[in-house]
Amino acid sequence: MTTDRPGRELLYRRPSSGWLDGLPLGNGRTGAMVQASADRLHLSLNDVTAWSGGVGSATRRGAITAERAAAARAEAAALWDQGRIVAAERALAALQQDYVQAFMPFADLVLRIDGVDGPLTRRLRLRDGEHVVVAGGITQRTLVSAVDGILLHRLTADRPVEIDLSLGTRLGDPRVTASADGAVLTLALPADVAPGHEPTEPALRWRVPGVQPLTGALAVSWRHDGRLDDGQCDGPSHDGCPRLRFTGVRHLELRLATATDFDGIGRPPRGSATERATSVLAGAAALDADTLHGRHLADHRALMDRFRLDLGPATHAGCPAAPDPRPVCRDPRPGPDAPRSAPDPDARGRATDPGSAALDTDERVLAAHAHPDGPLTADPDLLALLVDYGRYLVIASSRPGGLPATLQGLWNADPRPPWSSAYTLNINTEMNLWAAGPTDLAFTADPVLDLVEALADRGADTARRLYGARGWVAHHNTDAWANTLPTAGDASWALWPMGGVWLVRQLDELRRLDAVDDAWCRRLWPVAVGATEFALDLLTERPDGSLATWPSTSPENTFATDAGPAALTRGTGMDRVLLHELAASVRGLADRLALTHPVLDELDVALPRVPGPRVAADGTVLEWDTDRPATEPRHRHLSHLMFAYPGAGPGEHAAAVAATLDQRGDDSTGWSVVWKAAVRARLGDGDRAGTLLALALRPAWDAERGPHAGGLYRNLLAAHPPFQIDGNLGLPAVVADLLASGVDGTVHLLPALPVALADAGAVGGLVVHPGIVVDLRWSQGRPTAVSLTARSDRSSGHRLVRWRDRRWLVQLTPGVRTSVPL
Structure with a gap:
């Protein structure tokens, strides 16, 4: 290059x-x-x-004592056992304290x-x-x-x-x-x-x-x-x-x-x-x-330049509403008999279409959105621009030695920003990390590891006082002062104690992609052990002999009871799958570092008694402990689907995952649309993923869409609305999953390529499990050139490569680029 x-x-x-x-x-x-x-x-x-704020902000009105917390937990448990769930939530509110501070x-x-x-x-x-x-x-x-x-x-x-x-x-x-x-x-x-x-x-x-x-x-x-x-x-x-x-x-x-x-x-x-x-x-x-x-x-x-993407040119970007001398209303596609070669993956970022270049960026968004065949067909390079922009924003907002990207990345003009522009741990902070692994920007996760170490340090006291537990805890929200307490607010989000668990699992994704060294893994190991100890101590026995977390909520959804909406249960679907994901992370870290710890033996005993994903009577993934009527069936959060993405994949529950997405519906906040697209990609449903990406690419400034309908502002920042950067930072990972995946150990080529992007394209530098760099070109929906590079001995050796019903067995040597004989 x-x-x-x-x-x-x-x-x-x-x-x-x-x-x-x-x-x-x-x-x-x-x-x-x-x-x-x-x-x-x-x-x-x-x-x-x-x-x-400062380090004293979290307890500026006094700290909850262990005795008071134990009494509140016992009262809440008794009320919950009596079926008085709303009353149990009120009792457990004694654990909550104020709010986090603002960026x-x-x-x-x-x-x-x-x-x-x-x-x-x-x-x-x-x-x-x-x-x-x-x-x-x-x-x-x-x-x-x-x-x-x-x-x-x-x-x-x-x-x-x-x-x-x-x-x-x-x-x-x-x-x-x-x-x-x-x-x-x-x-x-x-x-x-x-x-x-x-x-x-x-x-x-x-x-x-x-x-x-x-x-x-x-x-x-x-x-x-x-x-x-x-x-x-x-x-x-x-x-x-x-x-x-x-x-x-x-x-x-x-x-x-x-x-x-x-x-x-x-x-x-x-x-x-x-x-x-x-x-x-x-x-x-x-x-x-x-x-x-x-x-x-x-x-x-x-x-x-570590990651290169070409999705092809705009085919017909659309005409502006008023007469305009710029040449935007032509179709640059070649005739049906004209040959077309796939783009060079090393030519990422070239202005491939002079027609689309004649439009300002916000005009491109409007024109692509107005096209009858949708924005991915009208201007696929707009999606590639959003991928580059997402990676750019990751690099610009998160570097070693700094703090993690907030809800607004590194940019905020409001002295009282929405949700404090802080760190929301029940999806948004994790989504900010999604692109770090597959698009080769693992170093941008270093500030999150710094944050997790600080949370583990302060969260040990919170775990002991509020739950009588070992290890450490973080709840749904935190800030630069490592606040680990449950904040004031509705139980559906404030009383969720699994923030540390999800952060550890998300950071471990970089180990699974062979993107970090042993020294980094040694830093993650003790906080992973501490998160596991806390999660194990949160388990209680159910009448059927299974183990379930208590207290437990499914961020940020509620179900209907006779006394009104409630969120508190024993062992939500999200908690169950998070425990299994965390166990895999702890065991993987132990294997990588050749370490042992008593917590591994505890997992061997407890985990078989913790159910994984379960299917409800209506065929969807069970969100709570039992079938409960959701007050908002189209809720924006997909908490109980995290095992499908960013977890290890839907596996045998693919049909239930798809049914859950159907029930939730497509339209939602910007970050939720991106999450749904990621899950559709894991299901191999490229066209539904493309439909969701089209929603993520729509203009958010041209009409009032309500509080839960995302899109893009004129500068392409993602709308919740209001502006939240997680939609921008999560999108590159979704597109990566459309093009290549390796979560089950096989390198899948084009596993979820939307028809709108099938014409021709190329990607280079895409990283899949267990640490294989993929360079790929495709034409008419099929791969035309593929090379793989193993990052280390851990990802080398014989590797199975698959496209639809075709398979190839490839021998990989660390650091050597190997072509797949298509």
Whole structure:
């Protein structure tokens, strides 16, 4: 591959219309949502460590004692045995405490350029990790480098211009100190931010007894060929500092770094945010802009190029509603007799269709959605763009040394964001990891392992006090302070104690794909053992001799009782399958590391008494302990289907899984649609998966769809609605499963290829179990060239490859690319 190969991009020829029309940049630490018009560029900045609250937030109103918790559990169990389930939930609410803290917006930098007008283009170049704006003879390039830790912005004008620069924040105690060559903005994070679903709580509080909040700093330096008229911008700055004016400028370069005094997940603040931010700038000061740019490109492109996808060109992207001179209404397909070769998997990202390139990105979404044959037929490259975008967002929002991607990744402009933009552990945080393994980005899971280690440390006390259990527990929600307590709220989500179990299972997926080394597995091992100890201690014996978790809920669904909706049961379907998935992870880790532990013997005794998936009377997968009438049969969560995806697959329960999906229906939130598509892919139902992907690709800005109908905003960020990034980050894994799978030990080629994508395509660098890299081309729905590479001895040897009823036995050698004799 050549280093100058073009990549896919998001393209717009109009100004940004708001934050959800901006374009995201990030390096896992500093995030920037870039909004641009001809005369204005706005960097809405985030820092991954900028959170409200502190280590004392979870227990700021006192901790529940072990005696009180035991009494509440005993009362709830007795009430539940009497059939008084709603009353049992009320009794168990004694375990719940408040809410988690919020991921916060950080600061804003705005450039205003006098006298600029005319046509505008703004691009987000995914392969380069760079934002480019061109308008009125002025070019502005912005990137956020992971190599050097800074945001670099360069402006070049074809004539001298005047530029105003302002810095501001909506956080507390803001002050700007400026000099001739730079400025520092300091700020304070709030001590408490209540989520919107707690309307009786103050939205923001700056002081809370027992909580030490964070402080932050934004350091910026500039280099230019003009004159700085006024660098005396010292003092408070809430709305920005408008007196920094550069005149006679043809070249302006900004370097920016963010920092807080955050010292690690679950730890109190330490150090100076200002010293950290300024030291990052100082570290890059000796390098010129071209060198910084080149270092960033080499790092970012190497990561993007690990996975290559071509789904073919747009065949008929559709016509705009009004007359438009751009050539978008032609069909670039060759005639029926014209030969067509499959795309080269090493040519990922080329602009394969000049017709679709004539449309702005949001216009492409509208046109593809309006096509009578659906978006996958109209513009398959739009789906490939979403895959590249999802991988780009993974890389931009999660890097080693940082924190995991939140509900909004690394980007948030709201001081009171939806659901605190925190970590929701009953699907969303796990979905953020789905693409890490199959698209070769395992390193982006490192921050999640850091989080899990912190949760295990704090969750041991929670397990002991609230449940009288060994090991450690995490519930449905957590934050940068590793809150492991059940939060206030409905029992269907708040009283779910299996967050740690699912996190461990999701992280273990990287071992199953041979994507991590032994040292990484040794870090996962003790937290996996602790999660298993807790899960085993949660088991109680049922009258039939089976074992079931107590308390247990099925996030976030409820069933009907005479006293109203309820969620509390013994041994939901999700808990049962999670225990079996966790056991496989612990045993796999033990085998990999040649370790033993008493918990393995306990699993051998207990697990045969824990039922796996069960089928209800109506043929669906049983969600609760028995057949219970769901209050919301079309609920967005597929909790009891996690064994089908992201677990080991539906197996003998394929028919029941399909029936459950039929009952749930297709339309839902963005992340739910993606999850349903993943399960359909595991069932080999490519066309139904394609139907669901079409819902994920629809415009979310053109009509009111209600609270549970997803799609894409103009900048292609996924709608819950509102914006949640899990739909973006989960989608690449779904497409990967359409093209190749290995969960049962056999390499399946094109196991769920939708008819709309069957014409021709290619994928390279796709990783399947047990650690085999697949490079594949197909035409007319059948593979035309396949090569496999075993990552290590663990995945080498004789491997069975299958496409429909054809089979091949291939001998794989570690690191050697081997062709399959089709």
